[in-house]
Amino acid sequence: MLEAFDLTVLTIASLIIISIVMLRASSRIGVPTLLIFLTLGMIAGSDGLGIPFDDAVLAQKVGVIALAFILFSGGLESDWPTIRPVLLPGALLGTVGIVLTASLLGLFAIFVLNFPPVAGMLLGAVVSSTDAAAVFNVLRTKQIGLKGELKSLLEFESGSNDTMAVILTVGFIGLMQTPDHDIIDLIVTIFKQIILGAVVGLATGKGLQLLINALHLEYEGLYPVLLSSSILLIYAATNMIGGNPFLAVYLAGLVLGNTTFVHKRSQIRFLDGIAWLMQIVMFLTLGLLVYPTRLADYVLPGIAFSLFLMFVARPLAVFLTLPFCRLNIREKLLTSWVGLRGAAPIILATFPFAAGIKESDQIFNIVFFTVLTSLILQGSTLPLAVKLLKLEAPLIRKASYPFEYENKEASNTRLQEFIVPYNSAATGKRIFELKMPEDSLITLIYRGESHLVPTGRTILEPGDVILVLVNNDNAKAVAAALTMPPA
Structure with a gap:
């Protein structure tokens, strides 16, 4: 039994190290890092090297906890002054835009892929959110920046739109499990989750700052432990009272990151490392869950669904959601093309498995195929799209310093x-x-x-x-x- 445990630890550690080493290859060929991680997971899985893994419930649990850390870290590193000008369009894209995207994709699944009505809408909800982190990985490797407020808009959208996608996914699963519920119940649930998630996130973000600054811990290493435990507490507590935990952790990170607290720079670096670890573990786990040989049956519907998403659903959602915003047509076109699918849709695709939905296997494979297609096609052409639309700007890098200076509120x-x-x-x-x-x-x-x-x-x-x-x-x-x- 000890040998089996050692082998498991050896395998997990090796996959993580290989994933990190492969980041260099990702930088050279200009593809999102998560595509590397997913591919390694698929190669190591049952159809590849033979690591057996088919526990969708465990994959879901790993995914949601990892996503909570990733969203908190993203909020922690977001600069409020750069987000404030794009707050309205970003919020609209993360809510109304997600609803429109999910609806259009759901209708396509129903009338073209012959899904039952609620199952089709569930598929649309699962794949409705974007992953801008993958976008900026590609842009950074090609040394391309974005003009104006596009970068801030896309970062804010990516941090906030998972919330609506989760709410819609859980809502449609509830409709399938409890047929006596109707669309009114879903709307009430949406507002309840958003309001509770926002209140908890804003309150706990400020509360965390006060707690960290008031403790005066003797050991500096305990501060990251406190922060990590707080993320889990915020997630679990918000979920238990019926709020959206992903919105709560993102807003808590956003509030905390724009205040002054003890050992801020070192804690941000620690959370950044944890977020990377969570991404690697999450994508490897989801890759292990996939059986590549089964994807062959979903090539045609997957391609049709992906193309509809990239060329119809996402552009329509962007243009219908932002008709009067300051973005010009070229910026809206790039925002439409930037809609890469990534971690969140694959994690949400495990929810139907956990709930025992009849179409869960079909949904998961179409979603996985769609994510791969999006990353390969959109991810590889993003630098070209930025140049063709004449929206490139010098890439601003964050400076790194050989020391740390702790700004304190009590000091002038x-x-x-x-x-x-x-x-x-x-x-x-x-x-x-x-x-x-x-x-x-x-x-x-x-x-x-x-x-x-x-x-x-x-x-x-x-x-x-x-x-x-x-x-x-x-x-x-x-x-x-x-x-x-x-x-």
Whole structure:
């Protein structure tokens, strides 16, 4: 028995390490990383190397917990000032857009694929949400950025639209299991889950900040443990009271990430690592659940369903949802093409299995085929689409620093990041020539992949990321000195 346990641990560890190593291959060929993870899972499964796994209920549990950590981490790293301008269109895409996409796909499943009415709508709900994380993996590997507010819009949509997809999926499963329920019950459930999930998420996000800052723990390593346990608590508690747990954990992360708390940078790095681990484990598990030999029966319906999603359902949902927003036609077209399917649809496809739905096997295989098709076709052509639509912009990388400075609410001094624009009057000047406030201090310059310790004679270059010790009184003056356009 001990040998069997050791073999299981060896297999899991090996698959995770291979997945990480394969990330380099993903970067070279420009495909989403989750496609690599799914493929490895399929290769290792029953039809490949022979690892037996057919427990859909276990896969569902692994998937929902992993998704909770991924959404919390995504919210934690989201910048509210960049989300605020796209809050309305992002919320509309994540709610109305999901309903329209699910409805159109459901009608296609009913009238073209001959699904029973409620089962067809269930299939549409399962595959209705997007995965922008896969999109930006492709864009980063090809060194392509997006103009305007597109990046913020797509990130916010991807973090919020899983909520509506989960609600619709659970709702239609409930309609199939309890025929006496009607559409009114589903609408009531939707509003209840959104309201409760939002309230719990906003409240717990602020509560977490107060708790972390008030504890003054002796051991720094306990803070990530506290944060990880809190994610599970938020998920479980919200689910138990009838709210949407995915919305709650995302909003909790968003609220917490836009406040100041103890060891913030180290905790964000820890959660980022956990989110990557969760993605790998989740995709490998879902890949193991698939029998590639069975997908052959779903090639034609899968291709038809995928093409309808990519060229009809998603574009219609985007254009009908955002008729009066500030996005132009080219931006709406790219938003339509960016609708890659990823983790959430495959996880939701395990829900019918767990509920014992008759069409569960058919739904899972069509969804899996659709996700693969979307990642291969849309994922590989995204850089080309960005260029053809003339929406590419320089990719802004996050600076990394060789030290950590903890900003505290009680202190008036903080370490703030500034970027020297290409048209700034500061470019080409030495630091001592800048009209910087006397009570400010440039501590580090991040240039390309290098860190520079500045002196008064250091010459600033366009694109330099500068870390400056500032206070509430001089921050605006520092920003003006570094970003002011030439006279």
